Structure formats: C-alpha cells, structure tokens
Amino acid sequence: MATAQTIFGRLLREPLVHFTILAGLLFGLLSEPNASDPGTDATRIVISGAEVERMATAWEQRWQRRPSKDELAGLVREAVREQVLYREALSLGLDRDDVVIRRHLRQKYEFVTQDLAYDTDPDEATLRAYYDAQPDRYVQSAQVSFRHILFSTDRRGAAAEADAAQALSDLQTATNPDAADLLGDATSLPSGFDGISADEVEAVFGPDFAAALLGLEPGRWSGPIPSGYGLHLVWLSEKRAGGPMAFDTVRQRVRDDWVYEQRAAANDAIYLKLLDRYDVVVEPIPSAGQDKGDGS
Numbered sequence: 001m002a003t004a005q006t007i008f009g010r011l012l013r014e015p016l017v018h019f020t021i022l023a024g025l026l027f028g029l030l031s032e033p034n035a036s037d038p039g040t041d042a043t044r045i046v047i048s049g050a051e052v053e054r055m056a057t058a059w060e061q062r063w064q065r066r067p068s069k070d071e072l073a074g075l076v077r078e079a080v081r082e083q084v085l086y087r088e089a090l091s092l093g094l095d096r097d098d099v100v101i102r103r104h105l106r107q108k109y110e111f112v113t114q115d116l117a118y119d120t121d122p123d124e125a126t127l128r129a130y131y132d133a134q135p136d137r138y139v140q141s142a143q144v145s146f147r148h149i150l151f152s153t154d155r156r157g158a159a160a161e162a163d164a165a166q167a168l169s170d171l172q173t174a175t176n177p178d179a180a181d182l183l184g185d186a187t188s189l190p191s192g193f194d195g196i197s198a199d200e201v202e203a204v205f206g207p208d209f210a211a212a213l214l215g216l217e218p219g220r221w222s223g224p225i226p227s228g229y230g231l232h233l234v235w236l237s238e239k240r241a242g243g244p245m246a247f248d249t250v251r252q253r254v255r256d257d258w259v260y261e262q263r264a265a266a267n268d269a270i271y272l273k274l275l276d277r278y279d280v281v282v283e284p285i286p287s288a289g290q291d292k293g294d295g296s
Contacts, residue, residue, distance in 0.1 A: 045083045047076055055079065110267075122258055130258045131247050137257075138250045141199045142214055142242040147177040147192040149184035152230040156185070164224035164231045171221040177235035180221070187229065198242065205229070214239065 055075045059067040067075065095101050122130075131138060151164040167183050174180070177192070189204070202210040205227040212225045216236045224231035247254070 045080060047079055051079070052076060120262070122255060122262075127251065127254050127258060128247060131250070131254045135244060138245045138247075138254065140242050140245050141197045143195050143197050143238075143240045144201065144213060144236060145192075145194045145196070145238040146213065147180070147235045147237070148189075149180050149233040150187045150189065150230050151224065151232070152185040152187070154230065156230075160231050161224065164233060168221060168223060168233055171233070174221060177221075177237070180233065180235070184233070185230070189229065195238075205232075 052072070052075075056067055056072055059071065059075065089095065149164075149167065151160045151167070153160045156163055167180070171180060171183075193201070198210050198214060201213060205213075209225055209227040209232070213234060213236065216222045216234060216239075218236045218239055221233055221235050223233040225234055226232075
C-alpha cells in the first residue's frame with residue numbers, strides 16, 4: 001500500500017500530469033457551448049440559447065444597452081455564417097500548411113498551458129536567495145537634475161563650438177541656471193530635467209552625453225557636451241548615486257521574475273516530453289541545380 005501511495009505521490013508531482021489534468025478541465029470549461037463537431041454532423045448547426053445570450057451580453061458590454069430584436073437576429077445570422085464558412089474551409093483543407101493559422105493555434109495552446117506548468121508560490125527564503133544570486137539585476141541607476149542650453153550644429157555649423165565656448169565664458173559668474181534663459185537655440189527638448197535616471201538620459205541624449213553629465217560638478221555651468229542634437233552647456237543641480245535596491249523595495253519584482261523563470265523551465269520540460277512523441281525530419285535545402293532541374 002505504501003508503495004502505491006509513493007508512486008501516486010510522484011505522479012501528482014509530475015508537471016506533465018498536472019498539465020494533462022488541468023488542460024482537460026480547461027478544455028471543457030473554455031469550449032463554446034454546443035459547438036458542433038463537423039466530423040459527426042457536418043450539415044447540422046446549432047446556436048444554443050446560451051450562445052445567443054453570450055452574444056447579447058457582449059453587445060451590451062460594448063454598446064451599454066441590450067441589442068434590439070433585429071440586432072440580435074443579425075448577430076445570430078453572423079454566427080451561422082461563421083460556422084458555415086468555417087466548416088467549408090475545413091472541408092477544403094484551408095487550415096493545413098497555413099503559417100498564420102499554425103502560429104495562432106500555437107499561441108492559443110501556449111496561452112492555455114502557460115499557467116498550468118508551474119503553480120508553486122515561492123517562500124521568503126527562496127526569493128531572497130534568488131535576489132542575492134543576481135546583484136546586478138536589481139539596481140537603480142544614478143539620478144540627476146539639470147538644465148541645458150543647446151547650440152545646434154545643424155543651424156550654426158562650425159561656429160557652434162565657438163559660440164558655446166563664448167557663452168560658457170559669459171556664464172562663469174552665474175550663481176543659478178536662470179541666467180541662461182535667452183541663450184542657445186530653440187529645441188523641442190525640455191530645457192530642464194528633474195530626477196531623471198542616467199538610463200533615461202542615455203536614451204534621450206546618448207551614452208557619451210550621459211557619461212559626461214555624471215562626471216560634472218554640481219552648481220555651475222559646464223560643457224560643452226556633444227550629443228546628437230549639437231553641443232550643450234549644462235548646469236547640474238543634483239546628482240544621486242545609483243546602487244542596489246533593497247530586497248523589500250523590489251520583492252514583488254523578484255517574485256515575478258522567479259515565477260516567470262520557473263514557469264518557462266517547466267513549460268520547456270513539458271514541450272520536450274511532447275516532442276518525444278514525434279519523429280522530426282529536417283530535409284536539406286535543395287541545391288540550385290536540383291531546384292531548377294538539369295535542363296535536359
């Protein structure tokens with residue numbers, strides 16, 4: 001008896017067993033009511049009362065009112081039309097060797113099974129170990145607040161560098177960034193950024209600009225710093241160093257990452273077991289001569 005219980009317990013822990021049982025239940029729950037099997041009665045189409053009510057409810061959710069008698073009849077006619085054309089398409093084999101249909105069915109299969117492969121809730125020790133094992137994953141980049149003045153190389157050409165240098169010289173006695181409001185060229189960029197991360201700075205201005213900005217001394221005009229827009233004079237008002245984020249701050253993110261990886265691994269394991277059912281043959285690409293024939 002103990003042996004049988006042990007074997008049964010092992011079976012219940014097998015992901016493929018979970019998948020098979022739950023997938024069967026989902027199939028029964030998700031199948032449309034009274035969906036006819038073309039193979040059993042290809043000429044009989046049944047639109048059940050429950051299906052009509054489902055269509056009416058969907059209409060009401062979209063339009064915020066119940067459909068009229070004529071509108072509901074139109075929904076039923078469309079459902080019948082869909083069934084007729086669907087069955088005729090199947091009878092012609094239009095579902096076979098169709099990349100779009102194949103991918104759609106794959107996506108539906110993965111959607112149904114993605115939550116079945118792994119449903120364990122990790123404990124605190126597991127999450128902390130996962131967090132500690134990836135210190136570079138849960139870090140916050142440095143944050144900066146700054147103002148900038150653009151000297152466009154597109155507008156000024158070679159004179160942009162000299163103009164920026166002259167403006168910087170004029171601003172050396174400035175005690176706040178407002179002294180430069182009338183300098184530089186108009187731009188669609190904001191004139192200032194508050195509490196923006198170094199990653200965001202890099203995305204807007206480029207990696208070289210971001211690196212130079214982080215090296216500036218706050219509280220003075222500096223530059224010029226080049227970017228894809230031109231040359232910038234910059235007043236760095238605040239710089240906060242980045243670093244690791246505390247576990248309690250990112251706990252939910254850690255849990256989501258851990259669950260995603262476990263689920264992906266379990267799904268891969270299921271796929272490999274399913275793959276064992278098939279004999280996969282990948283034929284070689286025909287050579288140019290074979291493809292065109294020998295010309296005889």
